[in-house]
Amino acid sequence: MSLLAVGTVAFDDIETPSGRAEKVVGGACTYISLAASHFVKPVQIVSVVGDDFPTDVLDYLRKRGVDLEGLQIKQGEKSFFWAGKYYRDLNTRDTLDTQLNVLATFDPVLPQAYQNAEYLMLGNLTPQVQMRVLQQLKRRPKLVALDTMNFWMNTALGDLLNVLKKVDVLTINDEEARQLSGEHSLVKAAKLIHKMGPKFLIIKKGEHGALLFQQGEVFFAPALPLAEVTDPTGAGDTFAGGFMGWMSKTGDLSFDNMKRGIIYGSAMASFCVEKFSIERLKGLTPAMIQKRVQQFADLVHFKI
Amino acid sequence: MSLLAVGTVAFDDIETPSGRAEKVVGGACTYISLAASHFVKPVQIVSVVGDDFPTDVLDYLRKRGVDLEGLQIKQGEKSFFWAGKYYRDLNTRDTLDTQLNVLATFDPVLPQAYQNAEYLMLGNLTPQVQMRVLQQLKRRPKLVALDTMNFWMNTALGDLLNVLKKVDVLTINDEEARQLSGEHSLVKAAKLIHKMGPKFLIIKKGEHGALLFQQGEVFFAPALPLAEVTDPTGAGDTFAGGFMGWMSKTGDLSFDNMKRGIIYGSAMASFCVEKFSIERLKGLTPAMIQKRVQQFADLVHFKI
Numbered sequence: 262m263s264l265l266a267v268g269t270v271a272f273d274d275i276e277t278p279s280g281r282a283e284k285v286v287g288g289a290c291t292y293i294s295l296a297a298s299h300f301v302k303p304v305q306i307v308s309v310v311g312d313d314f315p316t317d318v319l320d321y322l323r324k325r326g327v328d329l330e331g332l333q334i335k336q337g338e339k340s341f342f343w344a345g346k347y348y349r350d351l352n353t354r355d356t357l358d359t360q361l362n363v364l365a366t367f368d369p370v371l372p373q374a375y376q377n378a379e380y381l382m383l384g385n386l387t388p389q390v391q392m393r394v395l396q397q398l399k400r401r402p403k404l405v406a407l408d409t410m411n412f413w414m415n416t417a418l419g420d421l422l423n424v425l426k427k428v429d430v431l432t433i434n435d436e437e438a439r440q441l442s443g444e445h446s447l448v449k450a451a452k453l454i455h456k457m458g459p460k461f462l463i464i465k466k467g468e469h470g471a472l473l474f475q476q477g478e479v480f481f482a483p484a485l486p487l488a489e490v491t492d493p494t495g496a497g498d499t500f501a502g503g504f505m506g507w508m509s510k511t512g513d514l515s516f517d518n519m520k521r522g523i524i525y526g527s528a529m530a531s532f533c534v535e536k537f538s539i540e541r542l543k544g545l546t547p548a549m550i551q552k553r554v555q556q557f558a559d560l561v562h563f564k565i
Numbered sequence: 566m567s568l569l570a571v572g573t574v575a576f577d578d579i580e581t582p583s584g585r586a587e588k589v590v591g592g593a594c595t596y597i598s599l600a601a602s603h604f605v606k607p608v609q610i611v612s613v614v615g616d617d618f619p620t621d622v623l624d625y626l627r628k629r630g631v632d633l634e635g636l637q638i639k640q641g642e643k644s645f646f647w648a649g650k651y652y653r654d655l656n657t658r659d660t661l662d663t664q665l666n667v668l669a670t671f672d673p674v675l676p677q678a679y680q681n682a683e684y685l686m687l688g689n690l691t692p693q694v695q696m697r698v699l700q701q702l703k704r705r706p707k708l709v710a711l712d713t714m715n716f717w718m719n720t721a722l723g724d725l726l727n728v729l730k731k732v733d734v735l736t737i738n739d740e741e742a743r744q745l746s747g748e749h750s751l752v753k754a755a756k757l758i759h760k761m762g763p764k765f766l767i768i769k770k771g772e773h774g775a776l777l778f779q780q781g782e783v784f785f786a787p788a789l790p791l792a793e794v795t796d797p798t799g800a801g802d803t804f805a806g807g808f809m810g811w812m813s814k815t816g817d818l819s820f821d822n823m824k825r826g827i828i829y830g831s832a833m834a835s836f837c838v839e840k841f842s843i844e845r846l847k848g849l850t851p852a853m854i855q856k857r858v859q860q861f862a863d864l865v866h867f868k869i
Contacts, residue, residue: 278749349749350749445582445654445655446790446791446792446794448790448792449792466773469770469773470774470787472790480864480867481787481790481865482865486751486752486783487750487752488750488753517867520866520867521868524867555869558869560785561785563784563821563824563825564821564825565858565862
């Protein structure tokens with residue numbers, strides 16, 4: 262099975278209550294592809310960087326089974342850069358700086374080998390760019406997931422609604438689900454969002470877990486209570502990467518298997534937040550992931 | 566097994582996005598005893614009302630197996646009254662009015678028959694009153710649970726810490742756990758709160774579920790995603806009543822059985838919020854409760 266991931270590959274400056282990290286590797290596509298690489302190879306990526314992006318990181322991605330043919334490297338230009346500061350609750354953050362750089366003119370180009378992708382993860386980007394990727398596919402993938410954010414609901418709602426018609430799984434947070442649907446109840450929000458296109462809706466609630474809605478069915482995945490959360494950056498992308506990695510690996514689109522995918526995604530996200538940038542994802546082994554998934558199972562296990 | 570419940574029996578004026586209810590029955594002890602009455606009889610209560618409290622409600626409580634011997638009825642005085650308004654997210658509320666009335670001079674007196682209680686639920690009240698109840702017991706109950714709130718942490722912390730030394734289970738919300746411990750991480754907060762006395766800590770997170778911490782162990786109970794939440798008033802008390810009702814009924818203090826108790830408490834709370842005041846709790850049957858508990862089991866069920 263092949264997984265295609267689209268999104269940013271970037272630099273971040275991050276400040277959290279645990280400390281600071283400057284010009285570290287970030288970007289949705291980086292997190293998605295690294296997380297997914299623990300389940301499926303190759304992970305094909307479509308993204309763009311400047312010539313300032315470290316080659317050792319690209320080499321590391323290649324080593325992990327990430328196919329970089331679709332990564333544009335713009336000579337003489339700079340990579341996308343984001344700086345943010347998290348508050349004590351780690352749920353709220355301020356953006357201190359955004360430098361689009363190469364992203365300002367990003368036009369995704371799918372190499373020939375990518376155009377038959379069976380699984381597609383459209384990371385958070387302008388809805389137009391997400392649509393441009395879909396238009397270059399030769400056939401419809403088995404599963405298309407899309408991540409977005411309130412910014413696009415505010416500034417490009419029409420484009421977002423257009424691309425939503427073409428996706429199977431939407432991943433957003435609870436406030437975004439409320440904004441998109443105009444409903445406070447997540448149960449009612451899910452019903453309205455299903456009508457916009459996505460048969461599956463995953464609502465990410467950070468430290469409060471995640472909900473999966475399919476028409477009439479709902480699954481709740483907890484978040485693992487952690488003693489230390491160092492840096493939440495990339496947790497949602499890592500979740501999506503783990504989820505789509507699992508779906509690509511297994512090829513089973515049943516609701517029961519989606520649940521498993523969400524648990525694997527949650528497990529990967531729980532690692533991600535333990536260190537800055539992609540550091541924690543780098544050291545993972547299959548045994549560590551399996552053990553973490555078992556902790557999720559134990560956390561919610563009860564017998565009536 | 567006998568359960569003793571202490572707390573307010575009161576009137577509420579409530580405004581939520583769903584509507585208004587004026588001078589309806591409320592109070593922690595009302596919700597606790599009604600919820601617990603679905604599991605264990607009698608539920609002995611210690612509380613106080615004025616002569617304005619409706620006798621048909623007292624008759625109904627009696628009919629449900631609530632023992633009112635410990636309920637003081639003050640002639641010529643008025644019952645405790647609280648008025649509040651909930652905002653759209655239902656997690657934040659403003660107190661519009663508080664009239665202590667009979668509560669201002671409340672001195673709890675335990676009838677002889679209550680002094681050997683095996684299970685004790687100390688509902689949210691001043692820590693001094695909670696302590697006065699403990700002092701009148703002839704022997705230590707098998708399980709003592711205490712509910713409190715940030716108000717007492719701000720105004721009577723010394724008294725609260727004194728009474729905490731004598732309880733087994735503390736039920737508070739996440740912000741209160743953070744305030745009490747000074748730790749943002751709930752895992753770290755739990756460790757510090759265990760040292761204050763309670764071997765078990767239940768952190769109530771409303772629509773985000775509940776966490777149970779025992780030394781080194783943790784259990785997560787989800788909240789049921791509901792299409793309509795009419796009135797959150799009393800949900801925490803109903804949760805505590807369901808939990809302690811289950812513990813009293815079963816007499817099994819193992820961690821596994823505590824988990825079940827938390828699921829039963831969560832199920833009762835999920836009913837409570839569906840209507841104003843105690844209306845939804847009134848119509849419940851054992852089959853309805855069992856069906857709701859099964860929904861909680863289904864909600865988090867997955868197989869790795």
